[in-house]
Amino acid sequence: MPKKRVLPYIILGLLKNNGEMTGAEITAEFENEIGEFWQTTHSQIYPELKRMVADEWVLLEPDAVDKKKKWYHLLPSGQAALAQWLATPLTTTTDDEFPLRLFFLQHRDEPLLQSLITQELTLHRDKLEHLNQRLTTLFSNPQTQIDNYGHHLILKRAIERETNNIHWLESTLQELQA
Amino acid sequence: MPKKRVLPYIILGLLKNNGEMTGAEITAEFENEIGEFWQTTHSQIYPELKRMVADEWVLLEPDAVDKKKKWYHLLPSGQAALAQWLATPLTTTTDDEFPLRLFFLQHRDEPLLQSLITQELTLHRDKLEHLNQRLTTLFSNPQTQIDNYGHHLILKRAIERETNNIHWLESTLQELQA
DNA sequence: AGATACATGTAACCTGTTACATGATTAA
DNA sequence: TTAATCATGTAACAGGTTACATGTATCT
Numbered sequence: 515m516p517k518k519r520v521l522p523y524i525i526l527g528l529l530k531n532n533g534e535m536t537g538a539e540i541t542a543e544f545e546n547e548i549g550e551f552w553q554t555t556h557s558q559i560y561p562e563l564k565r566m567v568a569d570e571w572v573l574l575e576p577d578a579v580d581k582k583k584k585w586y587h588l589l590p591s592g593q594a595a596l597a598q599w600l601a602t603p604l605t606t607t608t609d610d611e612f613p614l615r616l617f618f619l620q621h622r623d624e625p626l627l628q629s630l631i632t633q634e635l636t637l638h639r640d641k642l643e644h645l646n647q648r649l650t651t652l653f654s655n656p657q658t659q660i661d662n663y664g665h666h667l668i669l670k671r672a673i674e675r676e677t678n679n680i681h682w683l684e685s686t687l688q689e690l691q692a
Numbered sequence: 693m694p695k696k697r698v699l700p701y702i703i704l705g706l707l708k709n710n711g712e713m714t715g716a717e718i719t720a721e722f723e724n725e726i727g728e729f730w731q732t733t734h735s736q737i738y739p740e741l742k743r744m745v746a747d748e749w750v751l752l753e754p755d756a757v758d759k760k761k762k763w764y765h766l767l768p769s770g771q772a773a774l775a776q777w778l779a780t781p782l783t784t785t786t787d788d789e790f791p792l793r794l795f796f797l798q799h800r801d802e803p804l805l806q807s808l809i810t811q812e813l814t815l816h817r818d819k820l821e822h823l824n825q826r827l828t829t830l831f832s833n834p835q836t837q838i839d840n841y842g843h844h845l846i847l848k849r850a851i852e853r854e855t856n857n858i859h860w861l862e863s864t865l866q867e868l869q870a
Numbered sequence: 871a872g873a874t875a876c877a878t879g880t881a882a883c884c885t886g887t888t889a890c891a892t893g894a895t896t897a898a
Numbered sequence: 899t900t901a902a903t904c905a906t907g908t909a910a911c912a913g914g915t916t917a918c919a920t921g922t923a924t925c926t
Contacts, residue, residue, distance in 0.1 A: 519913085538877055547843065550826075550850070557912065560879060582877045582922045611848075616842035627842070648728075664805070665725065665792035671791075671860055672728070678856040682849055697885085736886065738907060760894045760905050835901055 518608055519544070521554060521562055526596040527618035529588040531574060536583050537563055551613045571595055600626055604633040606641070630692055637681045642676040645669065696786055699732060699740050700749070704774040705796035707750060715741055749773055757870040767787045777806055782811040782843050784819070806868055813861045820854040824849065 528543055529535055540563075541556045543549075563586060566572045571592030577583035600615055612634050615654075619627050651661050651671055657667045704722055707713055718741075719734040722728075741764060744750045749770030755761035773800075779792055790812050797805050825849055830838050837844045 521913095536877075537879095541877090547830075553914095556878075557880080557916080560877095564879095580923075584878080610862070613846045619841055619842040619908070622838065622841045624780065624841075624897090653727075660800065661799055663800045663802075664797040668791045668794050669728070671864075674856065674860055675703050676851070680852065682852055686845065686849075699886095714905075717908095719905090731886095733904075734886075735888080735908080738905095742907095758895075758905090762906080 517609070518609060520552070520599075520614060521558060523596055523599040524552060525559070525562060525566065525628060526584075526588065526592050526599075527569065527623065529586060530593065530596060531618070531620065534575075534585045534587050534616055536577075537587055540582075540586075548614075548617065551610065551617075566592065594598065599628075602636060604630070606637055617630060622690070628687065631687050631690070632681055635680065635687065638676055638679050638683065642673065642680060645673045693857065694787070698730070698777075698792060699736060700744055701774055701777040702726060702792065703740060703744065704738070704749065704766065704770050704777075707764060708724075708771065708774060709742060709796070712753075712763045712765050714763055716757075716761075718764075726792075726795065729788065743771065747868060777810075778841075782808070782815060784815055800868070804867065809861055809865050809868070813858065813865065816854050816857050816861065820851065821860060823851045823854060826852065 520585055523673075525540055528540055528548075537556065541559050544552065544554050544559075557578050563572065563574075563601060565588075569591070570589055573587040573589050575585045575587065579584060595616075600618065604615075611632070615630055616627075619630070653662075653666055653669070703718055706718055706726075710717075715734065715738055719737050722730065722732050722737075742751065742753075745752050745764075748767055751765040751767050753763045753765065755763060774796075778796065782790060782793075790808070790865070793808055794805075797808070829842075831844055831847070
């Protein structure tokens, strides 16, 4: 699966939330909040910021007193890019984008919130169905379960995980609509 | 996090389970069983097999009739390498190795099975504790929950996921010891 | 003034993906 | 006997990690 670039959007999201930030501040975020579901280092962030300046997604403004600091501000086209990313439909191959996107939806009344969860719900329902199908395909014969004990375990685990996931998404969605 | 190389061990595991295989057969496995939790293509597999031949982990034997087919057999040092990999302690940074290793433990009475699950259990208990700590650190103030709705959601989700995971691991372990 | 830490930047490397390419076998 | 497919192999590329490097500010 071709890993989609999300780093620029994370940076955009951070800038939106915080107004203005330096590269070091952005880097620090990946050791705190965001670090839970996405990792990177300054070696990626600085070149990325450079690109984003070139694309006019962000504005660079040197610090007035500290010559080594550089402040980055969100520009309108950057804001637009972020909005577009958040509105892009989720696909199975972008599993780990879900928590990231949620992270940048700060308020309960964000219109995208409900649609995001609905999309994720569909994906996981499909996955669960697929897993159940594999279970019957591979392990309807009880002897196979014994001869491939580990494999059977993982499959059962995956099914339970998806079930739990779906349950949570459903109740969250319900709570959201209340 | 530096991604650990696991492809050679997957290949070793496949060869152990199936006796002898061609590169194409190995490739095919990544579209079926193994594809559920690990992806790759022939472009990685063929060079890897070459390396493994050089390391004397596997033996190459051309097909007697079909000149384009090449059969690979497990050699003792390959078997040893596989055993060593399976015995290596799990770490937090090797999350997705757990299902892979389970996959190659074919029988309920594999001595490594119980220790593997115990290790995974410890890791997830630690993670759950960490997540709970973050929850209190970040969201003890109710207003923060409202101002960072998405973030709060993910964190709650992660906690539920880990709780479910731990529960499954515990009951599996119990079933195993019965 | 010298040492340490801060903020930024770049280079080398490693892994995995996509695309390209070739000889052997099978099908039309 | 040409076309399509199979089995293997390599090259080009993209992403991210580690390591290296430089100027600035702070601390003692």
